[in-house]
Amino acid sequence: MSEQPLVTGTGSLDPAWGGTTRTEPRWPASLAVVATLLLYVSLPNALTVGPTWVMPALVAMLVVPLSFAAPHRYHGEPEWQGYVAIALIAIVNLGNVGSIVLLVHALLHGSSLTGQVLLVESLKIWLTNVLIFGLWYWELDPGGPDERTIPDHREPDFLFPQMSTPGCTKSYWSPGFIDYLYLALTNATAFSPTDTLPLTPMAKSLMGIQSLASLLTVALIASRAVNILH
Numbered sequence: 001m002s003e004q005p006l007v008t009g010t011g012s013l014d015p016a017w018g019g020t021t022r023t024e025p026r027w028p029a030s031l032a033v034v035a036t037l038l039l040y041v042s043l044p045n046a047l048t049v050g051p052t053w054v055m056p057a058l059v060a061m062l063v064v065p066l067s068f069a070a071p072h073r074y075h076g077e078p079e080w081q082g083y084v085a086i087a088l089i090a091i092v093n094l095g096n097v098g099s100i101v102l103l104v105h106a107l108l109h110g111s112s113l114t115g116q117v118l119l120v121e122s123l124k125i126w127l128t129n130v131l132i133f134g135l136w137y138w139e140l141d142p143g144g145p146d147e148r149t150i151p152d153h154r155e156p157d158f159l160f161p162q163m164s165t166p167g168c169t170k171s172y173w174s175p176g177f178i179d180y181l182y183l184a185l186t187n188a189t190a191f192s193p194t195d196t197l198p199l200t201p202m203a204k205s206l207m208g209i210q211s212l213a214s215l216l217t218v219a220l221i222a223s224r225a226v227n228i229l230h
Contacts, residue, residue: 096129157198193207
């Protein structure tokens with residue numbers, strides 16, 4: 001008997017395509033956004049872009065009504081919800097990039113911040129980087145949380161272990177926010193893929209950018225701060 005080929009393009013027939021979920025809750029991502037804000041406002045003024053309250057105010061104006069109006073992501077949701085979600089991530093991302101630039105500038109041109117402070121603040125920026133890219137991965141793969149709820153979603157951007165070895169998990173498994181956050185954490189610590197592989201140019205670009213940002217924060221800034229301590 002000849003082997004039947006896999007039918008791609010549908011999560012219900014090809015495990016490697018990724019399963020589907022009925023709806024996906026928004027609250028884990030909202031908590032991650034709140035965590036990035038708390039880390040940002042705890043930074044000294046020298047490491048924030050403009051007044052410290054500006055970015056939290058902008059994000060709060062978006063995340064609070066969005067969380068109450070649409071607590072779940074589902075196929076067919078209004079387009080504005082997806083645009084607002086991307087805008088939220090972009091805002092916190094820009095704020096963190098600004099903090100990295102200001103921190104590097106402080107190290108190269110001198111600053112009143114002590115070595116101990118630089119170590120703590122670089123760790124905060126690194127953690128923010130992990131949260132932000134976990135949000136990006138969750139929001140974009142494959143087409144967003146709303147698209148993951150339909151069987152014929154487009155090809156996935158990431159190959160999770162459960163997709164290549166479906167026998168080790170429940171049927172119709174689909175990645176959730178914690179899976180994308182773990183992906184961001186391992187990529188930030190290893191500077192390369194670990195158990196989850198990028199499949200598309202977009203995924204490879206995002207992981208590459210995150211690795212570079214993490215390397216800059218950990219290898220350059222933290223090591224320079226250690227030198228200041230001595």
